Amino acid sequence: MIPGALVVCPFCGCGCVFHLAVRDGRAVGITPINSHPVSRGSLCIKGWKAHEFINHPARLRSPLIREHGIVREASWDEALDLVAKRLCEIKEKHGGNALGFFSSAKVTNEENYLFMKMARAAFGSNNIDHCARL
C-alpha cells in the first residue's frame, strides 16, 4: 500500500507528522515516520486513529441558512453573499466594534492569517481572538 501524503496530526501541539493513506476518496490508514524528530516512528492513540473522522457521515456537506427557525441548504454563492451583506450592514450601522471574529487553533497559519486580515482590513475590527486561552 502507498503510505500517502505527509500530514501534520490534527490533535495535540506535539506536531507529529505521518503518512495518511487514501483509497477511493476515503482516508484509510496512518503510517508513522521514523525520521520525524518528534514522532520518531511512534504516535499516540489519537494520532493512530486521526483518519477515522474524515469521511464520517456527519460531515457537513452544504452551506446551511437558518431563516425563521428553519434550516435549509443553500448554494455557496447565496451563503457567502448573505454573510458578506449582513456583516457589512452591521459594520455600517454600528461600526467594526460591533463585530467579533473567533479564529481557530485547529486551522493552518495561512487560514489564521487571512481570517485576521479579513477582520481587520475588510471589517475594521480588532475583536479577533481564538481559544488558546481555553
Next chain:
Amino acid sequence: MAGLAASFGSGAMTNSIPEMDDADAFFVIGSNTTEQHPLVAARIIEAMRLKNAKLVVADPRRIGLAKLADIHLMHRVGTDVALLNGMMHVILEKGWENKAFIAERTENFDSLREVVKRYPPEKTAAITGVDPGTLSEAAELYAKSAKTMLFYAMGITQHTTGTDNVKTLANLAMLTGHIGFPSTGVNPLRGQNNVQGACDMGALPDVFSGYQRVSDDDVIRKFERAWGVGGLSREPGLTVTEILHEAGTGGIKGLYIMGENPAVSDPEARAVERCLRKVEFLVVQDIFMTETAKFAHVILPAVSFAEKTGTFTNTERRVQLSRQAMKPLKGCLDEWKIICGVATRAGYRMGYDSPEEILREINEVTPSYRGITWKRLETVWGIAWPCPNEDHPGTPFLHKERFVRGLGHFDPREYMAAFEVPDEQYPFLLTTGRVGAQYHTGTMTRKIPLLEREAPGAVLEISPEDAVALRVREGSMVGLESRRGELRLPVHLNPDIPKGTVFGTFHFSEKNMNALTICALDPVAKIPEYKSCAVSVRRL
C-alpha cells in the same frame, strides 16, 4: 503567554523537544503529560531510563508521570505560587542560585529576594500541604542538576492567578540559570495542534502577525501599506470571553466563528448559550454540526486537515508543512477560499491562488517568519521561528546570550487564594481537565469509535475516602452542584485524587462540566479559571 512575555520578551516555549534527550532533570507542573502530550511524556521516560535523568512532578493528583517521578509534590489546587516561592526560598537559603547568571542576564533580583523571604518551608507547607523535606529535595534537584527543563500546561494557566503562576516559573528558571541554554528553559505545552500558529499569525486582539502591536504607529503604517487599506484600528480589541459577554449585552451584533465550539468549551456554558442566541447574525464555519453551529444563521462547511495544504506551528515553534492527502469532500470548501469569498464580497478584494501565495505574504510582513518559506519547508521537518532570512537555520532554543527583551525581568508574585474556595455549602473543590483518548470538545474524537470506547462518557472522579463519607460506590449517580448550575452523573473512584477534590472533564457536551465552572478571569491573560471552583456532591 502574557506572563512569559513580560519576563523574557517572548511567550512561546523556549526550547525544543529533541533537546529533551540531553537534559539531566525535568520539572513538570500543571501538565498531565502522559494523557495530553503523550510523546513528550514518552521522551521524559526514555531519558530517565537511558540517561538516568531525574524527574520532579508537581500536581495535586497522582497523575501518570507522578507515579514514575523521583519526587512528587502533591500540592493543593491553586497553590502553585506559594509552592514555587517556597522552592526559591530554599534555593536562596542554601546558596544554590546561579549568581553569575543573575548578575549578567537579569534585573530586579532584590525585589524577588524580598518576596521569597516570606515563604519559609513551614509557611509554604501550611499553604500547599507539601512537607518541608520533600520541598527541599525538589528544590535541590531542580537547582543543582546541570540542565533542567521545566514543562507546564493548562494546570498552570487556567487559574485567576495564571499569569502570576507563569511569572513565578520564569523567576525560578532565571534564579537557577536554567534558561537560554540547550536542554533547559520554561516550556508551555500547547493543547491544540496550532495554538502557537494562531497566536503567531495575530489571531489576537492586540497584535498583527509576529506579535507586532496594533497600538504602534509604525506597525499600523506598515500593514496599511502591505494590505492597501487606510484607517486600521489602533485600539486593541476584545478577547473571546469578552466578545461573548458583549454579545450577551448587545454590544456585539455579528459574530463569525471559524472551527471553534465555545458552546461547549467556554466556562459557564449556559451563559454562553444565552449570549450566542442573542447575536443578531452568527456565522459558524466548521466540519461538523457542533453545539455552537446549532445557533448559527449561516453554517459554512469547511474541510478537514486531510483535505488541505498549509503550515502548522507546533508547541516548540516548529513550522511544518502539511500536504493535501485527498480532495475536499463534495460540497466542502477550503477555509482560505471561504475567507477570500467573504472578504471580496464585502468590498475588500482578496485574491490568492494557493496557500503558498499566502505564506509568501506572511514571510513579507512577519519578521520572525521571514525565512520560513514554502520551498524550504518542502525539504525539512519544519523550521523553528524566529528565522529572519532564508539562510537562517531557525531557532530551536530562545534567549541565547540575551533575552528577547534584553535582561530577564524578575517579577515576584505573592500567593493569592483562588477566586472561589470551598465552604460549608459547597465543600468540594471541582477541577476540570482532559483525558487522553478525547480531545477538547470532542467534535472530532467523539466520532472515532475506539476513542469513544476508551473514554465513553462523563464521570465524576472522587477519592475513595470521600466516597465512603458520601456512601456512594463505583457507578453510583450523584448530583453535582455549584453556584452556577448542576449536573447528574456517575462517580468513578480514583485513589489518585486527594480527599476533598473532585475531577471532571469537558469533552462530553451532554454532561458538560462547564455548566458549573466559573468565569473569573485572570486579569492579564484573561484565561477563565477552569481549574477550580467550589461544588457540593449529593448521593441520589
